Amino acid sequence: MAKPVILSVDDDPGVLSAIARDLRRRYGEQYRIMRADSGAAALEALQQLKQRNEPVALFLVDQRMARMNGVEFLAQAIPLYPEARRALLTAYADTDAAIRAINDAAVHYYLLKPWDPPEEKLYPVLDDLLDDWQASYRPPFEGIRIIGHRWSAEAHQLRDFLARNHVPYRYLDIELEAEAQQLATQYALEQASLPFVVFPDGETLQTPTIATMAAKVGLQTQADQPFYDLLIVGGGPAGLAAAVYGASEGLRTVMIEREAPGGQAGTSSRIENYLGFPVGLSGADLARRALAQARRFGVEVLTPQAVVGVRLEGQYRIVTLSDGGQISCHALVVATGLSYRKLNAPGVEQLTGAGVYYGASLTEATSCERQQVFIVGAGNSAGQAAIYLAGFASKVTILVRGDSIEAKMSQYLVDRIAQTANIEVRLSTSVAAVHGEEHVEAVTIRDQAGNEEKHTATALFIFTGAVPCTDWIEGVVKTDAHGFVLSGAQIMQDGTLPRDWPLDRPPFLLESSVPGIFVVGDVRAGSVKRVASAVGEGSIAVQFIHQYLSKVR
Numbered sequence: 001m002a003k004p005v006i007l008s009v010d011d012d013p014g015v016l017s018a019i020a021r022d023l024r025r026r027y028g029e030q031y032r033i034m035r036a037d038s039g040a041a042a043l044e045a046l047q048q049l050k051q052r053n054e055p056v057a058l059f060l061v062d063q064r065m066a067r068m069n070g071v072e073f074l075a076q077a078i079p080l081y082p083e084a085r086r087a088l089l090t091a092y093a094d095t096d097a098a099i100r101a102i103n104d105a106a107v108h109y110y111l112l113k114p115w116d117p118p119e120e121k122l123y124p125v126l127d128d129l130l131d132d133w134q135a136s137y138r139p140p141f142e143g144i145r146i147i148g149h150r151w152s153a154e155a156h157q158l159r160d161f162l163a164r165n166h167v168p169y170r171y172l173d174i175e176l177e178a179e180a181q182q183l184a185t186q187y188a189l190e191q192a193s194l195p196f197v198v199f200p201d202g203e204t205l206q207t208p209t210i211a212t213m214a215a216k217v218g219l220q221t222q223a224d225q226p227f228y229d230l231l232i233v234g235g236g237p238a239g240l241a242a243a244v245y246g247a248s249e250g251l252r253t254v255m256i257e258r259e260a261p262g263g264q265a266g267t268s269s270r271i272e273n274y275l276g277f278p279v280g281l282s283g284a285d286l287a288r289r290a291l292a293q294a295r296r297f298g299v300e301v302l303t304p305q306a307v308v309g310v311r312l313e314g315q316y317r318i319v320t321l322s323d324g325g326q327i328s329c330h331a332l333v334v335a336t337g338l339s340y341r342k343l344n345a346p347g348v349e350q351l352t353g354a355g356v357y358y359g360a361s362l363t364e365a366t367s368c369e370r371q372q373v374f375i376v377g378a379g380n381s382a383g384q385a386a387i388y389l390a391g392f393a394s395k396v397t398i399l400v401r402g403d404s405i406e407a408k409m410s411q412y413l414v415d416r417i418a419q420t421a422n423i424e425v426r427l428s429t430s431v432a433a434v435h436g437e438e439h440v441e442a443v444t445i446r447d448q449a450g451n452e453e454k455h456t457a458t459a460l461f462i463f464t465g466a467v468p469c470t471d472w473i474e475g476v477v478k479t480d481a482h483g484f485v486l487s488g489a490q491i492m493q494d495g496t497l498p499r500d501w502p503l504d505r506p507p508f509l510l511e512s513s514v515p516g517i518f519v520v521g522d523v524r525a526g527s528v529k530r531v532a533s534a535v536g537e538g539s540i541a542v543q544f545i546h547q548y549l550s551k552v553r
């Protein structure tokens with residue numbers, strides 16, 4: 001962290017270097033001693049410090065300066081660093097002015113020139129002022145700051161992206177936070193320039209795209225090589241497991257993830273049934289650990305980057321990326337999991353990201369504090385989200401289309417919901433409409449008999465069924481009627497190899513209808529939709545990939 005600054009300002013070079021020398025001698029270890037030879041130069045330096053979010057502890061300013069005197073300088077410096085201590089250096093003749101400045105210009109102390117010996121006439125006063133400053137000082141947040149509107153879908157996207165990629169940031173609501181307003185004035189921000197991002201190095205971005213943010217925070221989106229032994233599409237638990245096992249067993253491995261490593265599991269507030277974690281662990285934690293493990297073994301992780309197509313050329317499988325790039329490999333793992341089915345009701349599409357969220361969107365939980373929220377869905381993910389959000393919201397209502405919540409949800413979640421006073425479950429009920437101008441303000445719900453009720457609400461979280469993410473591989477591998485990829489014995493037809501299968505051997509377990517393309521996790525037809533099974537499949541697949549590669553290399 002940058003040392004707090006002590007800034008001395010004086011237009012007399014002799015006095016300036018003497019004061020800087022004395023300050024450095026006593027405070028140089030703990031503070032950065034800066035000097036400026038005019039008020040204007042000092043203000044310029046302060047602007048730069050402010051942009052880099054560096055703290056200033058003390059101004060030591062000569063009152064008698066030619067262009068801008070000490071008090072005039074402080075009047076402009078205070079709005080930038082209101083908490084910095086302020087001391088004026090004065091000549092005996094200016095004592096009256098200095099005393100007036102204590103009242104008028106909020107100066108904390110004045111010192112008389114010369115200050116020899118400093119041990120007696122300078123340090124005791126400054127020690128005192130610096131102690132005061134230290135007592136009230138809160139180290140500034142050193143990460144990325146995003147200034148935006150609470151209900152801005154773009155700001156939500158940025159926050160979600162950073163959170164899911166484990167990049168620390170602070171969100172400053174333009175309507176609520178004084179710091180946001182201060183930055184808005186500093187950068188002359190207008191409505192159209194939000195969300196606005198300030199980086200620790202002082203660089204700023206106005207309404208950045210996810211790709212620009214990814215590049216700026218150092219995420220890799222382009223492959224280092226044109227060819228890999230193993231290419232994995234999807235960075236959920238299944239893809240991460242395949243990556244860890246593949247790379248740890250010597251395969252040149254690349255994993256491509258379109259949003260953030262962790263997949264659906266990464267959005268889970270608490271996974272309670274994963275072996276070895278008796279008190280559960282958050283999906284974000286699991287994702288962070290798995291990603292670190294994969295990188296340690298040398299996996300190249302490209303994110304955010306989406307695969308949009310795949311083609312076969314002899315023994316090569318070549319994927320096309322959303323930016324038009326191509327990467328080829330010998331073995332391809334499909335680990336693209338599921339995404340939520342869209343909810344069809346008036347208002348949902350317009351307000352997505354501004355109160356309507358697909359999935360848990362944990363970044364929004366704090367903005368639900370003391371508000372009413374609705375959850376649509378009856379699976380485990382809906383149950384987990386309800387329990388998590390109940391810790392923030394005044395009331396959580398779960399809307400279940402069927403007539404029982406036990407049908408799809410694990411019993412431990414059903415029990416916890418029953419024990420949570422501020423969760424209500426409405427059976428045989430669905431969303432009729434979502435209302436709001438800029439963000440969700442109310443939700444109309446409808447029961448089986450068609451009766452409608454309109455409720456005030458600030459958010460609607462949707463967990464309605466899921467569809468496999470297979471559009472990018474459609475027509476290349478065989479799928480079932482719902483789009484899930486077939487593998488292993490599912491490829492066989494009446495116990496015999498299908499005509500279009502080109503090899504003598506039958507497909508390996510987890511191998512798709514195309515040799516060398518394997519499928520793991522939720523996207524596989526017949527898979528168990530769980531973290532542990534996805535991880536298991538990702539690791540098992542690597543065994544068969546070795547066998548496959550031994551014949552093609």
Ligand SMILES: Cc1cc2nc3c(=O)[nH]c(=O)nc-3n(C[C@H](O)[C@H](O)[C@H](O)COP(=O)(O)OP(=O)(O)OC[C@H]3O[C@@H](n4cnc5c(N)ncnc54)[C@H](O)[C@@H]3O)c2cc1C
Binds near residue numbers: 384528
């Ligand atoms: C909120 C929630 C809570 C859950 N809680 C639990 C629990 O407690 N216990 C449990 O066992 N299971 C739980 N599950 C289920 C579990 O998370 C899934 O079974 C598991 O994540 C499946 O892993 P996967 O790797 O197969 O797929 P996913 O996790 O779906 O990962 C697939 C990844 O592929 C990426 N992708 C998709 N298409 C492309 C493309 N074209 N290019 C690049 N990348 C792409 C996606 O962005 C995604 O990151 C929960 C699920 C949710 C949503």
